[in-house]
Amino acid sequence: MGMQVNTNLAANNTYRNLAATQNDMSKSLEKLSSGLRINRASDDAAGLTVxxxxxxxxxxxxxxxxxxxxxxxxxxxxxxxxxxxxxxxxxxxxxxxxxxxxxxxxxxxxxxxxxxxxxxxxxxxxxxxxxxxxxxxxxxxxxxxxxxxxxxxxxxxxxxxxxxxxxxxxxxxxISTGNTGTSFALSTTNALLTTGAQAFTVTEGTATSVVTTTLAGGAGTYKTASDVATALNSDAGFSGKLFASVTYDTTTGAATGINVKSITGGAVATTAPASAGLAAAGTAGAAAALDFSTATGAAAAIGLIDxxxxxxxxxxxxxxxxxxxxxxxxxxxxxxxxxLTAAGSRIRDTDMASEMVKYTRSSILSQAGTAMLAQANQSNQGVLSLLR
Structure with missing residues (x-):
């Protein structure tokens, strides 16, 4: 290899390696100081997305x-x-x-x-x-x-x-007081109901909700008013809004019909069920509430409260x-x-021990590179001896 002055290949090579080492050391310093392995998308594009x-x-x-x-x-x-x-x-x-x-x-x-x-x-x-x-x-x-x-x-x-x-x-x-509900008197001696829909209308505010209950069985299946009340209260559609109880004559104690109260605050209309056994029209009371004025009313109240x-x-x-x-x-x-935090940490956070190893390596190479660049810059000084 000849001796040149204009181009110092050794110095250029040393400088290139030194620049790369210093760039690595700069990145290590950034990661060590921030605690993050990914500080910008260029560090790990896929890892950044995840x-x-x-x-x-x-x-x-x-x-x-x-x-x-x-x-x-x-x-x-x-x-x-x-x-x-x-x-x-x-x-x-x-x-x-x-x-x-x-x-x-x-x-x-x-x-x-x-x-x-x-x-x-x-x-x-x-x-x-x-x-x-x-x-x-x-x-x-x-x-x-x-x-x-x-x-x-x-x-x-x-x-x-x-x-x-x-x-x-x-x-x-x-459970407000003062209501007698809507009563439907028996139209026959016994509540001998034919099979059919027992329809009651519950009015709540401006909306009208028709509750239809079908009592299964033929004539004579429900022989008493109590049978009718029990069947109605056993129906999920009926019991969700209404409660039926038996009404009695205060003098003789005989059953006189069915009393229907709303349990949702509505008023029961006076339209009778579309079936034999009950009177064609009911006697309406106030909106749904309880009646404690008689033993019969109190007994009905117990069921409604339950x-x-x-x-x-x-x-x-x-x-x-x-x-x-x-x-x-x-x-x-x-x-x-x-x-998920642990997963994110494994992707994004710096392994401080591993990064410190890299930083130490880069620091040593930087010092060595600096020293070698100085030596490379002096390598062409021998030309001066030829010029004396």
């Missing part, structure tokens, strides 16, 4: 966990109020049992009705005051509530809490199941968040 997706998922799951915890709070608020509603209904039932005794005089039954009225007003207050962050829970304005408990937008990321059975406004209306207690128990059971579900969701989300 890690950003995982980051979105982890963020969504974190918020979803808070949503699920809010769901628990909502359910606890509603169920706590329903607990007191059930206590009130139990007290009203006790009063109905007390009113069923003819040892009570008019003043006693009036006092019972006064207490039931006060308890009914308290139910109305509970219905209007039970809310979570301004959302009414027990007044019937919300049939269900939706909670986002997942990171995605699909139905599997949502939980619906059913509040339709927790309508305390209807319960308060159903229906309300059962409805509240069902609603509380549903809310309890929802709370357990929310608690399970919180646990599941915690595990998922932990695992």
């Amino acid at each position: 890690s950003e997706g995982l980051k979105s998922q982890v963020g969504g799951l974190t918020v979803a966990s808070r949503n699920a915890q809010d769901g628990i709070s909502v359910v606890q608020t509603a169920e706590g109020s329903l607990n007191e509603v059930q206590s009130i209904l139990q007290r009203v039932r006790d009063l109905a049992v007390q009113a069923g005794n003819d040892s009570n005089n008019t003043d006693s039954r009036t006092a019972i009705g006064t207490e039931v009225t006060a308890l009914s007003k308290e139910l109305t207050r509970i219905a209007g005051s039970t809310n979570f962050n301004g959302t009414q829970l027990l007044d019937g304005s919300k049939a269900s509530l939706s909670f986002q408990v997942g990171a995605n937008g699909g139905a599997s990321s949502q939980i619906q809490v059913n509040l339709s059975g927790a309508n305390v406004t209807n319960i308060a209306s159903a 229906t309300q207690i059962k409805a509240v128990s069902t609603a509380r059971a549903s809310l309890g199941a929802d709370q357990n579900r929310f608690e399970s969701v919180v646990k599941t989300l915690a595990v998922s968040t932990e695992n």
Whole structure:
């Protein structure tokens, strides 16, 4: 190899290697100082795409966990109020049992009705005051509530809490006092009903809901008014909105017909069932409520209150199941968040020990390269001796 002055190949080669080493050392410093293996897309394009997706998922799951915890709070608020509603209904039932005794005089039954009225007003207050962050829970304005408990937008990321059975406004209306319901007198000596649809109309607000109940069997199947009332109350469609009880003659004690009350706050129309055995028209009372003025009315009230207690128990059971579900969701989300965070960390975070090894190597090579560049720059000094 000849001796040149204009081109120092050794110095150029050393400089190229030194520049590459310093670039590696700069990247190592960036990773060590930030703690991230991927600081820009050029570090790992595919890894960046995956890690950003995982980051979105982890963020969504974190918020979803808070949503699920809010769901628990909502359910606890509603169920706590329903607990007191059930206590009130139990007290009203006790009063109905007390009113069923003819040892009570008019003043006693009036006092019972006064207490039931006060308890009914308290139910109305509970219905209007039970809310979570301004959302009414027990007044019937919300049939269900939706909670986002997942990171995605699909139905599997949502939980619906059913509040339709927790309508305390209807319960308060159903146990208000002063109502005799709608009575249908027997048109025959016995309730010898033919097979056919027993249709009753329940009017609630501006809507009319026709409840049709079919009593199976031929003539003579239902021999008494009690048979008719039992059959009606056994029908799911009927018992969901109405309650039937037997009416009696206060003098002779003989059954006189059927009394129908709404358990949802509606007024029962005076249209008679389309079947033999009951009178063509009923005698209407006020909107659905309880009557404690007679032993017969109190006995009917007990059955109606039992229906309300059962409805509240069902609603509380549903809310309890929802709370357990929310608690399970919180646990599941915690595990998922932990695992996805670990996955993202393995992709994006710097292995500090491994990167420190690379940095140390680059640092040593940088120092050696600097020293060698100095030597390479001096390698052409020998030419000067030829020029003397």
